[in-house]
Amino acid sequence: MPLVTFKRHMTKNYVRYRIRSPKLFKKTSFKTLDIGRPKHHQLIRARLKSTGKYATQAVIVEKGTKPSKQILKKARIY
Numbered sequence: 001m002p003l004v005t006f007k008r009h010m011t012k013n014y015v016r017y018r019i020r021s022p023k024l025f026k027k028t029s030f031k032t033l034d035i036g037r038p039k040h041h042q043l044i045r046a047r048l049k050s051t052g053k054y055a056t057q058a059v060i061v062e063k064g065t066k067p068s069k070q071i072l073k074k075a076r077i078y
Helices: 069-077
Strands: 007-010 014-018 031-035 041-047 054-062
Touching: 054 069
Parallel strands: none
Antiparallel strands: 007 014, 014 054, 031 041, 041 054
C-alpha cells in the first residue's frame, strides 16, 4: 500500500502539511484549532465551497517534531 504524501511548507517555527487545496474553501471561514498540547499540533479547518460542511485543510506541527501518521490520516477524514 503506497504511503500518502502531503505537500509540506516550512516556516520559521512550524511545518504545515497541506491536505486539501485552499481554493476549495470559503475564504472567510478558516479557523485554527489546537489538538493536544497548545501550539504544538494544530488543524486548519474551513467550510467547503461545494457542500458548506467544515473540513480540514491542513495540519500544522511545531518544527522539530514529526506528526504521527494517525494525526494525518484522521485529519484527512475530517
